[in-house]
Amino acid sequence: MDEFQSYLDGEFKSIASELWSHNANWWQEGFTEGADPEYREQILPILGELSGQAKRVLEIGTGEGQVLRYLERLAPRERLVGVDPTPEQIERAVARGGPELYLRAGAEGLPFGDACFDTVIACLVFEHIDDLEVALGEVARVLVDGGRFHFLLNHPLFQTPDSGWIDDQVFEEQYWRIGRYLEERHTVEEVEKDVFIPFVHRPLSRYLNAARQASLWLEKMLEPAPPQGFLDLAPEYYQARFVPRLLVLDFVREARTSSGSGGVRATLSAP
Numbered sequence: 001m002d003e004f005q006s007y008l009d010g011e012f013k014s015i016a017s018e019l020w021s022h023n024a025n026w027w028q029e030g031f032t033e034g035a036d037p038e039y040r041e042q043i044l045p046i047l048g049e050l051s052g053q054a055k056r057v058l059e060i061g062t063g064e065g066q067v068l069r070y071l072e073r074l075a076p077r078e079r080l081v082g083v084d085p086t087p088e089q090i091e092r093a094v095a096r097g098g099p100e101l102y103l104r105a106g107a108e109g110l111p112f113g114d115a116c117f118d119t120v121i122a123c124l125v126f127e128h129i130d131d132l133e134v135a136l137g138e139v140a141r142v143l144v145d146g147g148r149f150h151f152l153l154n155h156p157l158f159q160t161p162d163s164g165w166i167d168d169q170v171f172e173e174q175y176w177r178i179g180r181y182l183e184e185r186h187t188v189e190e191v192e193k194d195v196f197i198p199f200v201h202r203p204l205s206r207y208l209n210a211a212r213q214a215s216l217w218l219e220k221m222l223e224p225a226p227p228q229g230f231l232d233l234a235p236e237y238y239q240a241r242f243v244p245r246l247l248v249l250d251f252v253r254e255a256r257t258s259s260g261s262g263g264v265r266a267t268l269s270a271p
Helices: 003-022 024-030 037-051 066-074 087-096 132-142 204-213 238-242
Strands: 056-060 079-084 101-104 117-123 143-154 164-168 173-177 185-192 195-201 216-222 246-253
Touching: 003 024, 003 087, 003 185, 003 195, 024 087, 037 066, 037 117, 037 143, 037 246, 056 066, 056 132, 066 079, 079 087, 087 101, 117 132, 132 143, 132 204, 132 216, 143 204, 173 238, 204 216, 204 246
Parallel strands: 056 079, 056 117, 079 101, 117 143
Antiparallel strands: 143 246, 164 173, 185 195, 216 246
16 A cells, blocks of 8 residues: 555545535536436436335435435425535535435434434445445434335446546447456545545445445345436447446345344335
8 A cells, every 4th residue: 555545544534524525516516406417317216216105214415405305396204304424515405495404414423313214315425435334334223124225326346446438449449447346445536627526445245245234135236327318428438328337225124133233134115
């Protein structure tokens, strides 16, 4: 490990916090209020379908609240709560209205009692969280037995550090170069000019094993093709339709035992 990577690993949380505050306006202007085709055409409809008639919903990393506002329009809910560690995001979420409760909090320390939500959502959030096991444990803690965890990630295989399109002019081929997938890394990536975003790359097995350890059972996995609106942004990359950017994992919280740990698998027929 080089000196910079060692420093980044040690200071990741403080660096990430500063960068998210600094880039809050970039996110709000470029990915919300219908500005981003991936959210508009794919992510929001997927979450709407998965959440169905869920009554008590918590979103981790809610940003400025666009997911919860979308769910509120689809069906009546008893409780919609969003948490985010970035004050600029919470301030904008409150200003844009919708759900009554937004709190400043991180996934590693949710300010709620046990078993108080039937659905938890984390959309493109955990690839920026350092303490994976702690955060998944908090998700499981606040879910009722049989509750659902809708977990959306940038696809760990195809969105590794150093991955990207190769347009081979000699062989007239396009292909997606996969970076060092098996290596867990903290990175800060320039996603567009002068916009730097912190990421934690982990292989898929790390997420699945940590979720299982937290009493979360995988029930469904989706790898949707990029939506047409996204493909239209760069039609020269015609092979992009065959490379998933999004990974959707739908978990069920297993039943607690009387001792409070472990248990048998539970299902929730109607949240």
